[in-house]
Amino acid sequence: MQKALITLKAKDNSHTLYFEKVEEFLSDKDKQPAYSLWVNRDSSEIVDPDLYFLFNSARHKDSITVNYIEYNVTEVSQLIKRY
Structure with a gap:
């Protein structure tokens, strides 16, 4: 399993x-994950897949609109392998 983190701060603070x-891989040899999800850490809700592109390409100091x-x-943070 691999994990990464993104933190978003409201512009009005x-x-x-x-x-x-x-991301979960079935084996160490797999090139593509079996699944890849973005989850809200506070509510444990799975994020709308329409936002995945924004989150996957986000960089420090970017601006993102959510709801x-x-x-x-x-x-x-980068993906980090967890066992």
Whole structure:
């Protein structure tokens, strides 16, 4: 299993969102994950797949709009293998 983290802070500083990307490979030889999900760390809700492209390509200081609220990307971590 691999995990990554993205942190979004509302432009008005009212709140922060934390999302975790989880990828699972069936074996170490697999090139493509069996699944890849973005999950809200606070609510454990799976993120709308329409946002995956934005999250996958996000860079520090980018601006992303989620549910009509504009956020600044404050942290992006790389995928880290977990056992």
